[in-house]
Amino acid sequence: MDVFHGVLHEDLQGWFDPVLISLQETDTLVCAEYQISYRGRMAQFLGLSDRADQTTTLPITIEYCYPHYRSHLQGISALYLMRLPVGPTESRSFAMFFFKVRLPKWSLRWLQPLLNSVLRRFFLLKFIAQDREMMESEQQTHLTHPEQLYVEINPAIIAVQRLTVRQYEHFVQRSSGELPANRRKEILGIVSSE
Numbered sequence: 185m186d187v188f189h190g191v192l193h194e195d196l197q198g199w200f201d202p203v204l205i206s207l208q209e210t211d212t213l214v215c216a217e218y219q220i221s222y223r224g225r226m227a228q229f230l231g232l233s234d235r236a237d238q239t240t241t242l243p244i245t246i247e248y249c250y251p252h253y254r255s256h257l258q259g260i261s262a263l264y265l266m267r268l269p270v271g272p273t274e275s276r277s278f279a280m281f282f283f284k285v286r287l288p289k290w291s292l293r294w295l296q297p298l299l300n301s302v303l304r305r306f307f308l309l310k311f312i313a314q315d316r317e318m319m320e321s322e323q324q325t326h327l328t329h330p331e332q333l334y335v336e337i338n339p340a341i342i343a344v345q346r347l348t349v350r351q352y353e354h355f356v357q358r359s360s361g362e363l364p365a366n367r368r369k370e371i372l373g374i375v376s377s378e
């Protein structure tokens with residue numbers, strides 16, 4: 185998962201022009217902060233701007249605690265994405281999305297079920313369908329051309345790849361000793377395709 189794929193969600197009025205402004209890496213976590221821009225009716229609805237044609241730039245924090253992911257948009261929204269690997273090429277994802285809306289509190293009791301349903305159907309599921317198509321396409325490309333070299337330019341994603349390999353190595357060391365060099369190379373190939 186990479187915030188540099190905003191162009192994929194262009195028609196859903198997602199974010200654009202991401203700029204990585206800080207990156208921290210520990211043994212178990214990668215935390216990246218980006219400046220990203222929003223524009224459109226959805227940005228207006230979420231209170232990011234007063235007018236739909238106005239561009240708003242905000243910092244977003246993304247934490248990769250592989251295989252899980254969480255992001256926070258400065259007091260506006262939070263996304264928790266929990267992933268369950270179910271095989272070498274397949275994983276299941278569970279997402280929780282929280283956001284602030286600019287509506288009177290008294291109206292939420294009546295509007296919340298409707299809003300949940302409308303946003304889920306016309307917004308969140310569309311985002312997820314685009315993400316799923318992208319992931320499946322990348323995985324299929326890797327399976328079809330496993331020898332193809334892959335170049336990653338985002339330092340945050342390169343850090344996530346290191347984290348993924350470290351966690352896999354820890355797992356292998358705990359369960360069956362040293363990770364063979366050819367298996368490490370294979371895993372790096374899989375990681376690069378995500």
Ligand SMILES: [Fe+2]
Nearest residue numbers: 189193311315
């Ligand atoms: Fe996405």
